[in-house]
Ligand SMILES: Nc1ncnc2c1ncn2[C@@H]1O[C@H](COP(=O)(O)OP(=O)(O)O)[C@@H](O)[C@H]1O
């Protein structure tokens with residue numbers, strides 16, 4: 001379980017997260033929606049411990065992310081994160097991209113790491129691209145590579161930050177299919193997305209983010225079809241128009 | 242051929258010891274002036290030659306291939322040796338040019354090689370679609386070159402050319418080897434006489450720095466601006 | 470008009486001297502590059518920090534190395550330190566000055582390489598659970614290495630060319646040794662043509678070797 005309690009976060013004087021409370025239960029898919037700049041990416045980075053927070057607490061399976069004595073490198077193995085820009089490692093083949101972290105972080109043998117990587121590449125449909133360098137992959141393939149890379153650490157949670165926003169429209173489907181597949185396998189996921197239709201159909205719950213706060217959170221169909229808050233209604237009208 | 246010898250011997254001549262005096266200043270300024278003159282002469286001659294050679298290399302396969310060994314050699318043989326070779330070769334031919342002109346000729350060739358590389362790279366960086374667009378508007382080869390290729394190539398080549406000019410400024414210091422009394426050589430004469438090595442060298446270093454540093458800052462700024 | 474006969478046998482008689490000079494040239498080139506490579510990394514990192522005392526010191530080093538003639542740098546070490554009572558031989562003066570010079574250029578090269586790696590690569594590594602050190606070692610540096618590889622090889626040639634300045638303070642590297650060798654016969658031209666050929670051969674060998682290594686190391690796109 002991921003528990004976010006009253007989290008505040010600022011970049012200098014710019015307050016980006018202003019008191020967020022949120023719980024993500026095991027096996028749940030939570031979609032985060034909200035305007036650009038409302039702090040969604042920042043929140044994911046805080047959950048992953050990539051960004052420090054000024055107030056509040058985030059716990060992952062009961063471990064406090066920002067506590068001084070927390071081993072972040074170990075904790076991050078529980079939390080896979082995939083970014084909008086694919087961030088593939090350009091100097092490594094697809095297989096090496098996926099095998100790197102298991103090898104150097106988990107210290108499994110090279111052969112085991114390659115076998116593991118091979119398995120995860122197949123899983124996301126890149127079984128035939130093992131020896132290809134990222135520069136030769138399409139955006140959708142690179143994004144699936146990034147997903148396989150995160151999955152290879154066998155995380156308990158996956159965080160997705162607008163993973164289809166940088167893709168050409170015809171490539172969006174293959175990545176969303178991968179996310180649906182993960183849901184069907186029972187993966188716990190937090191998905192930041194602008195795709196309301198995807199959020200309604202794949203998300204268990206939707207949280208609407210506004211100005212660094214959760215404006216509304218509820219069952220996916222409810223938030224989309226019968227929003228309680230006026231802000232949510234306006235936002236949905238704008239993006240669905 | 243004996244010129245180099247006299248050149249090196251001059252370096253050893255020792256005046257009776259005395260401290261630095263204000264009357265030494267004109268001597269140093271004369272040296273500084275000669276350094277600047279060398280840079281200006283070799284810089285303009287070399288650039289002119291380099292632009293022509295760069296265009297020839299980019300345009301004609303025969304020049305591109307034929308000049309490879311020459312350019313390779315100029316770039317991988319120390320300038321000192323190039324000065325010495327040009328100097329001794331003129332003695333072989335029985336000529337007696339002033340060391341200033343030997344310096345200008347050698348540095349110009351060196352500058353021309355650097356410039357021609359930049360010009361070539363600049364011309365190559367212009368996408369062929371653009372020159373074709375020019376041709377499709379009915380421009381002749383030279384009109385297209387003048388109005389489209391050249392301006393775009395200059396944008397690419399300019400920061401590198403400024404860098405080459407800085408390198409040239411610093412390399413003028415080597416003309417001292419064939420006996421020309423430019424700034425560094427003048428400094429050396431004074432060091433031998435006055436034993437004020439640190440002070441004099443700091444002054445000389447500062448002279449080069451004051452010329453080169455602002456120019457290199459400008460080149461870097463230009464590069465960043467043109468990159469956008 | 471041309472009554473000069475080239476006397477090449479005179480040069481071959483002094484061949485061992487030239488080779489001994491070439492050896493010193495190679496030695497100075499390799500040593501100065503090795504030391505400069507190690508020294509340039511902290512300088513590059515200090516410059517990247519963008520502020521603080523170490524950044525200012527690094528900036529002064531880099532700009533002084535790049536904006537004054539290498540010969541002035543050599544004089545500074547040889548005569549300048551001598552004036553402070555610190556007398557060092559021409560070998561170490563040249564080695565020291567060229568290392569100083571190389572370090573300035575390499576630091577800028579490394580800084581540019583680090584800047585050229587997308588900043589998100591660091592977070593991508595950290596988010597997989599790699600430590601900062603592991604991220605640098607496995608993700609950032611291999612990419613920097615590729616970016617700076619050919620400029621680095623060029624710098625080797627520059628170091629070699631700069632070492633020829635040793636002649637002026639009496640060091641018998643290739644140029645200095647040639648200068649000594651020709652002083653018996655005054656066949657300046659012949660001797661220095663051969664020296665030029667040796668420099669060319671060294672520079673070409675370095676470049677070809679570098680290409681072979683690159684071809685094997687970066688077999689990839
Ligand atoms: N590293 C940073 N430094 C300073 N400001 C930042 C940084 N990252 C994000 N911000 C600012 O925080 C705000 C929220 O950004 P972000 O979390 O990326 O929003 P979202 O993902 O919802 O579009 C924006 O105003 C953005 O400019």
Ligand SMILES: [Mg+2]
Nearest residue numbers: 040041042162
């Ligand atoms: Mg975002």
